[in-house]
Amino acid sequence: xxxxxxxxxxxxxxxxxxxxxxxxxxxxxxxxxxxxxxxxxxxxxxxxxxxxxxxxxxxxxxxxxxxxxxxxxxxxxxxxxxxxxxxxxxxxxxxxxxxxxxxxxxxxxxxxxxxxxxxxxxxxxxxxxxxxxxxxxxxxxxxxxxxxxxxxxxxxxxxxxxxxxxxxxxxxxxxxxxxxxxxxxxxxxxxxxxxxxxxxxxxxxxxxxxxxxxxxxxxxxxxxxxxxxxxxxxxxxxxxxxxxxxxxxxxxxxxxxxxxxxxxxxxxxxxxxxxxxxxxxxxxxxxxxxxxxxxxxxxxxxxxxxxxxxxxxxxxxxxxxxxxxxxxxxxxxxxxxxxxxxxxxxxxxxxxxxxxxxxxx
Ligand code: HEM
Numbered sequence: 362x363x364x365x366x367x368x369x370x371x372x373x374x375x376x377x378x379x380x381x382x383x384x385x386x387x388x389x390x391x392x393x394x395x396x397x398x399x400x401x402x403x404x405x406x407x408x409x410x411x412x413x414x415x416x417x418x419x420x421x422x423x424x425x426x427x428x429x430x431x432x433x434x435x436x437x438x439x440x441x442x443x444x445x446x447x448x449x450x451x452x453x454x455x456x457x458x459x460x461x462x463x464x465x466x467x468x469x470x471x472x473x474x475x476x477x478x479x480x481x482x483x484x485x486x487x488x489x490x491x492x493x494x495x496x497x498x499x500x501x502x503x504x505x506x507x508x509x510x511x512x513x514x515x516x517x518x519x520x521x522x523x524x525x526x527x528x529x530x531x532x533x534x535x536x537x538x539x540x541x542x543x544x545x546x547x548x549x550x551x552x553x554x555x556x557x558x559x560x561x562x563x564x565x566x567x568x569x570x571x572x573x574x575x576x577x578x579x580x581x582x583x584x585x586x587x588x589x590x591x592x593x594x595x596x597x598x599x600x601x602x603x604x605x606x607x608x609x610x611x612x613x614x615x616x617x618x619x620x621x622x623x624x625x626x627x628x629x630x631x632x633x634x635x636x637x638x639x640x641x642x643x644x645x646x647x648x649x650x651x652x653x654x655x656x657x658x659x660x661x662x663x664x665x666x667x668x669x670x671x672x673x674x675x676x677x678x679x680x681x682x683x684x685x686x687x688x689x690x691x692x693x694x695x696x697x698x699x700x701x702x703x704x705x706x707x708x709x710x711x712x713x714x715x716x717x718x719x720x721x722x
Pocket of ligand 1: 518581
């Protein structure tokens with residue numbers, strides 16, 4: 362990501378932040394789950410799918426997961442598909458399946474005939490489990506599980522880093538404070554590493570504040586009550602579909618002072634965290650069904666944002682002032698920016714640090 366941003370600014374071009382953040386989070390998750398990068402920015406690599414195409418499919422997936430589909434509530438209207446969502450879902454599912462089939466087949470070929478094959482990635486592990494008939498893990502379940510993890514781990518982190526940088530571009534004094542902290546803790550001779558994060562208090566506050574104002578799943582994922590219960594005076598019968606509005610909870614003036622303002626310092630001396638224990642801040646949900654990737658996702662967002670701030674001086678393109686930067690969001694399962702963030706970057710570290718070896722699989 363850093364090498365790609367560097368190349369773009371060397372050419373004097375504005376950086377499309379989302380392209381970069383999507384690419385980095387997707388590469389991380391794809392190498393963990395599928396064993397290699399399956400996606401490429403460039404066209405024409407026959408072993409890889411165009412990243413742009415995947416991004417477009419995931420955006421559609423998140424929009425369709427969040428839409429209000431009339432037939433979910435009035436099932437007898439189902440055959441009409443009044444809003445056309447079901448048709449879109451089927452089309453998308455076919456497109457995603459082509460990719461997933463290819464991945465499963467590649468993994469199957471690799472394992473075939475190899476005695477005591479040692480799993481190299483998550484899909485290998487799943488396919489090995491699927492060999493056991495007692496587990497009832499069909500091929501379709503392996504594909505569904507894989508899709509959940511890739512989609513859950515890509516869109517979310519990418520969206521948050523884009524929001525974080527947007528907020529900082531709106532408040533240049535905060536960007537400056539974060540840059541100074543990075544210079545003090547990391548210095549200008551290297552990139553930020555995971556072990557540095559403990560000392561980067563202000564950057565950590567920025568990430569928490571971004572998650573408070575821009576929870577990527579504003580209504581979490583729909584839940585179902587298993588038993589009858591009463592919350593804040595409301596009776597909720599068993600088997601009720603429940604939405605938890607973490608977007609509103611994060612902006613509730615009973616819990617937060619000046620809730621609509623982006624103010625990372627509010628976390629100074631506060632023990633409120635994002636791990637599901639503090640109900641006023643629930644970007645990953647809470648309890649049994651909270652995000653299983655929360656620890657990874659949190660780290661990816663922190664390290665990606667920290668390095669973007671550390672490695673580059675950022676400003677909005679000519680003619681755009683911070684107050685003009687539009688902060689509207691799209692409503693879907695995830696709340697991303699309605700207008701992608703575009704910004705100008707200038708390298709601020711010694712030039713040899715931008716020489717990246719991109720030979721990783
Ligand atoms: C900063 C990044 C991330 C954020 C903000 C985030 C947020 C969330 C939220 C809010 C939920 C729903 C929880 C609920 O309804 O209570 C969720 C579920 C889920 N997330 Fe994440 N997530 C992130 C990263 C990841 C990563 C990296 C992975 C995979 C490695 C992942 C995989 C999943 C899966 C599979 C679920 C569904 C869990 C279930 O239904 O039991 N997420 N995530």
